[in-house]
Amino acid sequence: MAFQVPFGQYVARESALHRMDARAKLALLATYIFALFAFKSWYAMAALVALMLLAYGLGHIKASLAARALKPLILILLFTILVNGLTFRADSIPGAVALIRNFGIKPDGMLLGCFYALRICLLIFATSLLTFTTKPVALTDALTSILGPLRVLHVPVDDMATMFSIVLRFIPITAAQIDQVMTAQRARGANFDDGPLMQRLRALVPVLVPVFVGLFRRADDLACAMESRCYTGQGRTRLNVPVMRPVDKLVCALCLLACAALITMLILR
Amino acid sequence: MSLVLDHVTYRYPSSAESAGALAVRDACLELEPGSITLICGVTGSGKSTLLRLAAGLVTPDEGSVQVDGEPVKPAMVGMVFQRPESQLFADTVRQDVAFGPRNLGMPQEDALTLADDMLRSVGLDPAELGERSPFALSGGQARRVAIAGVLALQRRYLLFDEPTAGLDGAGKRFMRELFARLRADGIAIAVVSHDLDFMLPLVDRVALMRAGRVVWQGDAAGLVGDPYLFSRAGLRVPSLLAFQQDLGCMDGGLSLDVHRVAHWALDGFDAAGPLGHVHSHGCGDGED
Incomplete structure (x- = not known):
């Protein structure tokens, strides 16, 4: 019954990753994503996969949980592989296998598509791990802290942080709402599971319309409720000010070093 | 001819944080034609899940749900969810009501004619509202349109989850008249509600739930005669009965x-x- 999208959920565990300061985890994530796009070899990708599995182990989180978040992305992953692997000029590309006239498969392109798809998967795994191990409030505080210096440039840092935390909060709410509407339409004979792809996509219209209408209404209610409680977004203070431990500072320093090494590698390449 | 839940047990799927909780345990219930059954209990006692099981929208882990001797499937039983107006989606009211019959294979023209009949049956004028957007209706009208959409399935068994939530006096009067009419037409109805003061005088049978179990079921008169049964389900005695007790x-x-x-x-x-x-x-x- 439950239509669960694990992305954006916090999973309470006792682990080193959960205890780590959210800013250090953001630094780790940024460095990991930088590395993900900097390296172009399969060896590096294998090392990054191993690193990700190690991180999931450290966080006491099953990687299968994040794998569930990939389900809605299957179409995008397939598209990534196919758009790189198929060609309309099979006759002029060395190694290409023609299927129908000039339309065919490029083995190199197919491999490249798989590389990009793996990159997307790792991106989802990494960002999911951040939300699995960090409470939304801690994440918001970390963003406010990191972006704080931009206030001098009149960037609405507090509003951005609040928006971010609301977006995270709305992910499970949206999933629950989709589940609710799908169940209701199924009770009226709607079929989302069988039939050709186009028919199944059309069957989603009765779900998406009420879900979006409901979300806009909920967002409007939330805005009114926040305003009625005097939310202005400016000059907010914290009950618990996050303090970085030495180990968190060490992680941040290592991330900086890793980023510097990656930039040097890219320049020298 | 009845809808029978036979020793039904259902556990929620496990989530990221916890193993699945047992929502309904060994529950038995029978809905008979021309009767209204009230299912009540505190929040989280498994009432809504029991309705979903009865509607075939979730599959029991143990036990079975049978409709006239056949295993239940979605859309065999009509179900009006909480705040059904939030599930309207079509361009026009008429199309929204016709959605269910169309899904069941009814031709477009017949479905639209049926939709008009159903709109009339819930007190709305199809000539006036049929071509309007369901999003341009008042809350009460939208609720009636949503109910018409379920009635259009023309099922012999109807389930209502908190049908009076958020309704004013006029809305409740409409619900009472609707229940009476459906019962007179031989429809079996189950209603989950916290509004005991409103529902008790309308129903024939009552099932009290607590922690997923049906702790008591019987004639409404039996419950009215023994208000202490409410405490077994962790419920407050309805104010009318409390008044009588006082x-x-x-x-x-x-x-x-x-x-x-x-x-x-x-x-x-x-x-x-x-x-x-x-x-x-x-x-x-x-x-x-």
């Missing part, structure tokens, strides 16, 4: 007609007539 009149004396009092609460004193009468012995002196 008067000390459970064993004779002033006998309040709870049906009339509920009617009076909705329609006013004149429409309801006398609220009760006094026996020759007991706690009152006057009449009515």
Whole structure:
């Protein structure tokens, strides 16, 4: 019954990753994503996969949980592989296998598509791990802290942080709402599971319309409720000010070093 | 001919944080044609899940749900969810009501004609509202349109989850008349509600749930005669019965007609007539 999208959920565990300061985890994530796009070899990708599995182990989180978040992305992953692997000029590309006239498969392109798809998967795994191990409030505080210096440039840092935390909060709410509407339409004979792809996509219209209408209404209610409680977004203070431990500072320093090494590698390449 | 839940058990799927909780345990329930069954219990007692099981929208881990001897499937039983107006989606009211019949394979023209009939049956004028957007309706109208959409499935069994939530007096009056009409048409109805003061006078049978179990079920009159059963389900005694208890009149004396009092609460004193009468012995002196 439950239509669960694990992305954006916090999973309470006792682990080193959960205890780590959210800013250090953001630094780790940024460095990991930088590395993900900097390296172009399969060896590096294998090392990054191993690193990700190690991180999931450290966080006491099953990687299968994040794998569930990939389900809605299957179409995008397939598209990534196919758009790189198929060609309309099979006759002029060395190694290409023609299927129908000039339309065919490029083995190199197919491999490249798989590389990009793996990159997307790792991106989802990494960002999911951040939300699995960090409470939304801690994440918001970390963003406010990191972006704080931009206030001098009149960037609405507090509003951005609040928006971010609301977006995270709305992910499970949206999933629950989709589940609710799908169940209701199924009770009226709607079929989302069988039939050709186009028919199944059309069957989603009765779900998406009420879900979006409901979300806009909920967002409007939330805005009114926040305003009625005097939310202005400016000059907010914290009950618990996050303090970085030495180990968190060490992680941040290592991330900086890793980023510097990656930039040097890219320049020298 | 009935809808039977036979020793049904259901556990929620496990989530990221916890193993699945047992929502319904070994529950048995039977809905008979032309009767209204009220399912009540505290929040989280498994009432709504029991309805979903009865509607075939979730599959029980143990036990079975049978509709007229056949295993239940989605859309075999009509179900009106909480705040059904939030599930409207089509361009026009008429199309929204026709959605269910169309899914069941009814031709477009027949489905639209049926939709008009159903709109009339819930007190709406299809000529006036049929071509309007469902998002341009008032809350009460949207609720009626959503109910019409479920009635359009033309099922012999109907389930209502909190049908009176958020309704004003007029909306509740409509619900009461609808239930009476459906019962007279031989439809079996199950209603999950916290609004016991409103529902008790309308129903034939009551099932009390607690922690996923049906802890008591029987005729509504039996429950009214023994208000202490409510405490078994962790519920507060409905105010009408509590009032009767406070008067000390459970064993004779002033006998309040709870049906009339509920009617009076909705329609006013004149429409309801006398609220009760006094026996020759007991706690009152006057009449009515």
